[in-house]
Amino acid sequence: MEDGTTVKLVRGLITRNVKDTVDLFHQRFGMTFTPALSREFRPYKPNPAPLLHICSAWNIPPHEVIMVGDSLKDDVVCGKRAGAFTCLLDETGRYGPHDSLPEEVKPDFKVSSLTEVFAVLEEHFDLAPVPAESRI
Numbered sequence: 001m002e003d004g005t006t007v008k009l010v011r012g013l014i015t016r017n018v019k020d021t022v023d024l025f026h027q028r029f030g031m032t033f034t035p036a037l038s039r040e041f042r043p044y045k046p047n048p049a050p051l052l053h054i055c056s057a058w059n060i061p062p063h064e065v066i067m068v069g070d071s072l073k074d075d076v077v078c079g080k081r082a083g084a085f086t087c088l089l090d091e092t093g094r095y096g097p098h099d100s101l102p103e104e105v106k107p108d109f110k111v112s113s114l115t116e117v118f119a120v121l122e123e124h125f126d127l128a129p130v131p132a133e134s135r136i
Contacts, residue, residue, distance in 0.1 A: 007127040009118075012054035013037065014045060014069075014078070045074040048082035055082070066125075068117055072105040079107075087111060087120060 013033035015022060022036045035057050037050050044050070048062075055062045062083040069075020070089045079086035088095065088107040095101060098110040109120050121127060 046077035051082040
């Protein structure tokens, strides 16, 4: 954050990749998503069950979560059905202007890169800073 405080965001993952690929991603990039639900978890998106499972694991209600994904019909619909905020990652612009999207799949936010997501969070949500003693 601009004032030097730190926020800790928890990240989960819902993917169609197999578990071995998810494990390799965690190792290669040093980025851990907990929980990380692979194609072995059923039912699949757009059913809200995967996102609700993650919310339950975090003990956080869905209305305090944002689902970020690159698919309107899977990720955005999953998030909406779960009661979460939604953010469409549209790196190529294939979905067109945000206002032109059909209401039933319209995300709350639309970004063109993952680096924009934190700015969306800072601008639209009250992010609780991590206490200084927790950063040591």
